[in-house]
Amino acid sequence: MFGSIINYLSSLLIPIVCFPLHNYAVSINETVSDSIPPSGWGLGVYNDLVDQIQAAQSIWPMANPGPSTQMAIKNVLNFSPANEMPQKVVSERKWESDSVAMEEVSWSVGYGPRTYAWVLKPVGVSGKLPAILALHDHGGYKFYGKEKIADAFGDLPDALVIHRREYYGGLAMANHLAKKGFLVLIHDTFLWGSRKFPLNNIPEQLIIESLALKKAPEQSAIGIAEYNTIAVEHENLVEKSCRMMGINLAGIIAYEDRVATHYLVSRPDVDSTRIGCIGFSGGGTRSAFLLATCPQVKAAAVVSMMSTYRGMLQSGHNGTWMCFPTGLSRIADYADVAASRAPQPLLVQYNTGDELFTAQGMEAAHQRISQHYRATGNEKAYRGQFYQGPHKFDREMQEAAIKWFKEVFAIK
Template sequence: MPARPSAIGGYEDWPGWLRGRELHDGDETTRAVARLLGVPRPEPAHVRTAGAWEQDGVEVTELHWSVGFGPPTRAWALRPAGTAGPLPGVLALHCHGGVKSVGAAELLRTPADPAVAQRARRDLYGGRALAKDLARAGFAVLAHDTFGWGARRFTLDPPPSGVQSALAGAEALWAATGTTPAPAELADTRYDAAAAAHEHVVAKAAGYLGTTFAGMVAYDDLVALGVLRGLDGVDADRTAVVGMSGGGGRAAQLAALDPRLTAAVVVAMMTTTQALFPAHVDAHSWLLASPLGPDWGLPRLAAGRRRHDLMVLSFDQDELFPSEGVRDAHRELRERYAEPGSAALEEAILPGPHAFPPEAQDRAVEFLVRSLR
């Protein structure tokens, strides 16, 4: 009988690493969310430099580190060229996008610049490289591949048994419709088709291990936030997170898990949980489908302790969220930030579909400049 392929390729050390590990801890908010999501306590990472270059007035350094299990993390640190003094730090979080072959590469233009990263920038960011624009605005920026994406992706060759049929179905559909990806994109697109089905396997594995898919992503993000604060030339007391779609959900989680944040920007990821039922439950990934329960929806996560400045931008033609859920969530945010002692809130429901267009990016950069300076 042939050997059954690994269902967690590249992460065979994950169960042993997680066994007996303490959960992330802190104040009441941190403790509650960490326990609901099963977020392990982050450990300092040993960071090494893998290369550096200058592009469009921005110094870019490629960094690698291990979070303790699975493949190493790859990240890029960006800052305005020629700056030495401490700058406020921004952790830029890539989206989900149904694309796991790349991660943070969608937020900048790397020397390799994969075709799928170019497509993500074109379709979701108006062709702009958000991390580079943030650096040009005067920030030290870190963009990293998180758990399951880019350098941190799972090995799916050969695909696990439960993924093989989904991949075969995708390939048959391409052939039948004449939409087989171009050679430059074929390998990554094929991987992404397999990874879409495999996310259910990863979520199942996480449940067996006493954690969640979102909790493991949050762990990687907390490690990266620690790396950002430890970089030379970064003011660790002035840090923010920004992301759209799945990255916006990650920003909301970090706002609840890390009380040191100065600001958070959540784009195209805001709704009440109850509004997802019955028609929008299937529109979202395991990043959102987490066992937080009715008390910890996106508005409460993003608001956290209300000690950080918060920007939330949603869109009135976003097909992933019911309009009433978006409106109710923004109303809840206003109510939460109206409480005495709250920091600043900027929120808007803008015209447009599920994306982070240039005008919204400009608005987010201006918000971060005001908040962090």
């Protein structure tokens, strides 16, 4: 009887197997192309999904600055396993170079490898200095962290030279800040530099698939570029793992940036009333979330990383998970995060040709942040600067940011 059932089911499958599959494929393609809406959200045939979501629930509501919004943002980030103080701090070594006094320090955040960081300040300057956390970018470049924006010792690998030339006008941004009178801290964060995943901790199949996508050499020949390719794909797995634990990547990074801030506060050569943060691209996201969640930060600069979520969705922005903590869109827009501590001083630098965002999304963010600051009665505490060109933090923008920090912290 069982054999009869199998034969019967097999007879039903024959017409399907004999179906002219090439004609069927053509009809699918024709149907898909005919149904793509003329404009929308970067979701192709699913552009109408956004309309359904907006009809069913509130997304990107206007979240006014203040303690309740700050707490809501911190709850979304949902990660603070300890007291946010660095553990087992060690001063590794000190040296001087090109008018900058440098110190390498390390600490534990309570899990994973030790965090390594560099402290830079002008040579021969004593007393308490205004301090800035210089937050390295994402850039799809995880082999290094702090080295992308600071010079310490040794020659730079060619890949870092190219990275700086493309995005930073060839400058070591952190050293440039130190020469202007600031104490600057640059630390590696989760997934980068001293905090990166060792290659042997990444699933072999993911490595094989990542290298195949790039047509890279065999695993035995993996170098910096190949590691970066693998690490970008690995970030998706890390975010999945975070969500299984009820947390998110953005929350881990914001926590580690707060730990670094508390290290700065603990230093006797830091004026704890004048601590700021600055970051380009993914570092700009870090800067926005750090300002929102850390009262010790008194001013922040967000560079080439500002748009409304609406603008990001319309642009098809496919950036880092750092920018998209689960649940944020139900309580606020990304622009509201940056403005959540208004009227604390905030600088946002936009590039009109930034390939990550639409011009409308950047302008909408600028207007939204301006509205928040107007509502606090201190509109001038926010400064939005628009520059020509692509995704970058070039020399002109860096000089403008330094000038702004000097004004905010009353440095001559």
